[in-house]
Amino acid sequence: xxxxxxxxxxxxxxxxxxxxxxxxxxxxxxxxxxxxxxxxxxxxxxxxxxxxxxxxxxxxxxxxxxxxxxxxxxxxxxxxxxxxxxxxxxxxxxxxxxxxxxxxxxxxxxxxxxxxxxxxxxxxxxxxxxxxxxxxxxxxxxxxxxxxxx
Amino acid sequence: xxxxxxxxxxxxxxxxxxxxxxxxxxxxxxxxxxxxxxxxxxxxxxxxxxxxxxxxxxxxxxxxxxxxxxxxxxxxxxxxxxxxxxxxxxxxxxxxxxxxxxxxxxxxxxxxxxxxxxxxxxxxxxxxxxxxxxxxxxxxxxxxxxxxxxxxxxxxxxxxxxxxxxxxxxxxxxxxxxxxxxxxxxxxxxxxxxxxxxxxxxxxxxxxxxxxxxxxxxxxxxxxxxxxxxxxxxxxxxxxxxxxxxxxxxxxxxxxxxxxxxxxxxxxxxxxxxxxxxxxxxxxxxxxxxxxxxxxx
Numbered sequence: 001x002x003x004x005x006x007x008x009x010x011x012x013x014x015x016x017x018x019x020x021x022x023x024x025x026x027x028x029x030x031x032x033x034x035x036x037x038x039x040x041x042x043x044x045x046x047x048x049x050x051x052x053x054x055x056x057x058x059x060x061x062x063x064x065x066x067x068x069x070x071x072x073x074x075x076x077x078x079x080x081x082x083x084x085x086x087x088x089x090x091x092x093x094x095x096x097x098x099x100x101x102x103x104x105x106x107x108x109x110x111x112x113x114x115x116x117x118x119x120x121x122x123x124x125x126x127x128x129x130x131x132x133x134x135x136x137x138x139x140x141x142x143x144x145x146x147x148x149x150x
Numbered sequence: 151x152x153x154x155x156x157x158x159x160x161x162x163x164x165x166x167x168x169x170x171x172x173x174x175x176x177x178x179x180x181x182x183x184x185x186x187x188x189x190x191x192x193x194x195x196x197x198x199x200x201x202x203x204x205x206x207x208x209x210x211x212x213x214x215x216x217x218x219x220x221x222x223x224x225x226x227x228x229x230x231x232x233x234x235x236x237x238x239x240x241x242x243x244x245x246x247x248x249x250x251x252x253x254x255x256x257x258x259x260x261x262x263x264x265x266x267x268x269x270x271x272x273x274x275x276x277x278x279x280x281x282x283x284x285x286x287x288x289x290x291x292x293x294x295x296x297x298x299x300x301x302x303x304x305x306x307x308x309x310x311x312x313x314x315x316x317x318x319x320x321x322x323x324x325x326x327x328x329x330x331x332x333x334x335x336x337x338x339x340x341x342x343x344x345x346x347x348x349x350x351x352x353x354x355x356x357x358x359x360x361x362x363x364x365x366x367x368x369x370x371x372x373x374x375x376x377x378x379x380x381x382x383x384x385x386x387x388x389x390x391x392x393x394x395x396x397x398x399x400x401x402x403x404x405x406x407x408x409x410x411x412x413x414x415x416x417x418x419x420x421x422x423x424x425x426x427x428x429x430x431x432x433x434x435x436x437x438x439x440x441x442x443x444x445x446x447x
Contacts, residue, residue, distance in 0.1 A: 114435040115446045116350030119341045123159045124354055128363045128394055129328050129343025 159339075163322060171196045172204070172303070180314065180322040188317050192310055199227065199306055205297050212296040219290045230401060231298055231305055232283045238301070238405050239277055241421045245412035246405070248296050249274050249281070304362045304404020307331045311400070324400075329362040331400045337442070342427060345392035352435060353427065355443035357396060362403040364411065365392035391431050396442075397424040 119127060163179040167189060170176070178184060178192075202225055204210045215222055224232075238246045275294065282289040298305075303326050311324045311331040321334035332338050337358040341351035345365040355361060395406035402422055409418055410428050415438060418424070427437040427445065435445055 114344075114352040114429060114433060116344040116347055116352055117446050119343070119349060119351045122341055122351055122354060123339065124341040124351075125158060125161060125338040126323065126325055126330055126340045126357075127158075127328065127343050127351070128330060128340045128355065128357075128361050129345070129348065129365065129392075 169193070172200050172306070173206075174303075174327040176310075176327070177325045178310070178314065178322065179325070180319050182319065184314070184319075185317070188313070192313055195309060195313065196306060198225070199302075199309065202227070203231075203296075203298050203302055205295065205299075212298075215288070215290055216293055216295040219292050222288045222290065224286060224288060227305070227309065228288075229285055231301065232288075234301055234305075234401055234405050235298070236277070236283070237421050238409050238418075241418050242409050242412045243417075244276065246300065246409050247274055247277065248298050248300075249277065249294050250297050300364075300408035301401055301405035303327075304329045304360070304400035304402075307360070307362075307400040307404075326400075329360075329400055329404055330357065331360045332357050342394050342443075342445075345429060351446070352429065353443055353445035355394065355396060355427070355441065357442075359396070359398045360400040360403040361394060361396045362400055362407045363392065363394045364404075364407040366390075366411075389430055390428050393426065393428040395424050395426045397422065 344350040393410040397403040
């Protein structure tokens with residue numbers, strides 16, 4: 001069950017999502033080293049002319065799925081430039097974020113290369129990560145580095 | 151040793167209590183100040199927890215258990231932790247185990263942080279071959295090195311949250327170095343820290359209860375050596391480099407964040423209610439469709 005935001009042409013959205021799949025499928029050799037840090041556009045190696053038939057712009061698709069708590073929605077926004085996907089954003093709108101998922105629903109998570117944004121540019125309350133690790137551990141690593149340099 | 155402070159948005163929770171405990175930084179953000187007596191009680195409670203569970207303390211209960219088999223009485227905080235571990239152990243087909251302490255020691259993640267591998271993988275004993283848990287006592291048939299590092303800190307975040315709530319606090323955040331419990335009327339926005347660049351985030355999650363994360367890159371001390379051990383091989387995991395799990399409790403979120411290194415999420419979804427994000431070594435991310443938040447991809 002899918003719905004589209006009214007101002008967007010549905011055909012282009014489908015084409016765009018197909019393109020995302022194609023990029024995800026064939027980008028491995030090119031993006032291995034740069035994957036984690038770059039959001040630079042990559043080109044589709046298969047048929048550039050086919051890609052160029054998509055109009056530049058930003059497209060949004062909303063997808064609904066059934067959770068035990070009711071209907072949940074996820075929005076996928078992607079940006080096309082010169083027929084190439086340059087950005088994908090996924091926004092979840094879980095009514096019940098802890099809704100228990102059934103098997104198979106996890107498969108719809110998109111495996112896309114992630115792009116880091118500066119935390120200072122985000123309006124957030126907290127940072128969830130592991131950078132503040134144990135002081136003892138960090139001290140030990142520093143000691144080993146010093147030993148290795150001696 | 152710490153990253154520079156990130157710029158966070160202004161908060162109604164204007165009172166903040168920061169301290170070091172179990173070797174890491176804690177921050178409790180509250181609307182009303184935390185009374186000194188409550189702060190002292192929290193410190194005592196954390197010390198009690200550490201005295202039971204710390205593998206790195208010679209006087210801890212788990213250190214004594216590691217030396218000789220026997221029947222060991224545990225304090226009242228033990229059942230929730232053992233039960234959660236048992237569920238995770240079953241859901242991961244034995245990969246996630248509380249019996250990885252010796253494997254971590256052998257790899258150098260030991261009491262003295264020697265960070266020098268003994269060169270051999272340790273065969274982690276199967277749960278039912280080594281220990282029996284009856285709800286309050288643990289029977290061990292051989293010396294076992296219990297390590298609850300994969301869920302223990304999350305559980306401690308829950309315990310501290312419960313103490314704040316019991317004292318009348320209704321709007322607060324407990325942050326145990328990135329393992330976070332939110333209690334209050336509105337969710338908080340939590341940046342998902344990029345595992346390769348602490349100044350950046352790969353997304354933002356709206357968290358109304360608990361979020362915990364795990365990443366292998368931050369505690370790495372040699373080629374392929376880190377602290378997330380697969381109990382079926384005794385060796386560190388490789389393909390997944392960071393995970394975030396959101397659940398009703400930090401205990402479950404912490405355990406799930408580790409379990410997501412071992413198995414795909416659908417295996418865990420049969421047993422636990424959660425949402426998640428995980429990132430792989432090739433820079434791609436995977437997330438659950440019930441994720442409340444956004445990813446920058």
